[in-house]
Amino acid sequence: MKLKRLILAPLIWLAAMFFLIEEFIWDQTARLMARLGALPVVHAIERHIAGLPPRWAVFAFLLPSSILIPAKLIGLHIIASGHWFFGAAIFVVAKVVGVALFSRIFNLTRPALMQVLWFAGLYNKVMYYRNLIHSYLDQWAAYQLAKQRIKSLIARVKAIIRPL
Numbered sequence: 001m002k003l004k005r006l007i008l009a010p011l012i013w014l015a016a017m018f019f020l021i022e023e024f025i026w027d028q029t030a031r032l033m034a035r036l037g038a039l040p041v042v043h044a045i046e047r048h049i050a051g052l053p054p055r056w057a058v059f060a061f062l063l064p065s066s067i068l069i070p071a072k073l074i075g076l077h078i079i080a081s082g083h084w085f086f087g088a089a090i091f092v093v094a095k096v097v098g099v100a101l102f103s104r105i106f107n108l109t110r111p112a113l114m115q116v117l118w119f120a121g122l123y124n125k126v127m128y129y130r131n132l133i134h135s136y137l138d139q140w141a142a143y144q145l146a147k148q149r150i151k152s153l154i155a156r157v158k159a160i161i162r163p164l
Contacts, residue, residue: 016143029100050108057112064101
């Protein structure tokens with residue numbers, strides 16, 4: 001039992017960090033992309049994407065990863081070459097852009113994507129495990145504290161940025 005707890009504790013912290021970072025990026029970029037959607041050109045493109053049939057919706061949803069995975073790999077290669085700051089910057093930018101595109105395209109194509117049986121099944125499984133992990137992490141006081149501190153930090157940064 002002690003060994004299990006010893007092994008499980010770092011994995012829980014890793015999962016907590018992953019969830020907090022991913023959700024923060026998802027929420028912030030979703031807001032930004034929604035604002036961009038107000039621009040006439042972007043709105044026209046989004047309207048076209050939202051009207052895609054299921055097969056093309058899957059293609060549109062997966063397209064950003066085919067572009068951004070190579071960018072992430074280039075970032076990792078640059079890190080391995082000894083230029084850790086530049087490589088990390090490329091990797092982080094690719095991650096943020098990827099999450100922004102995924103969140104927006106997913107929101108636009110969700111109805112069509114859910115008509116694709118394998119996608120709907122995969123989505124349901126991912127959401128089941130995501131919710132299971134969330135309910136487990138939500139029981140941890142440290143996770144709750146980390147969430148509160150991140151929200152507080154975001155509020156302070158927004159308060160500083162607003163006047164600018």
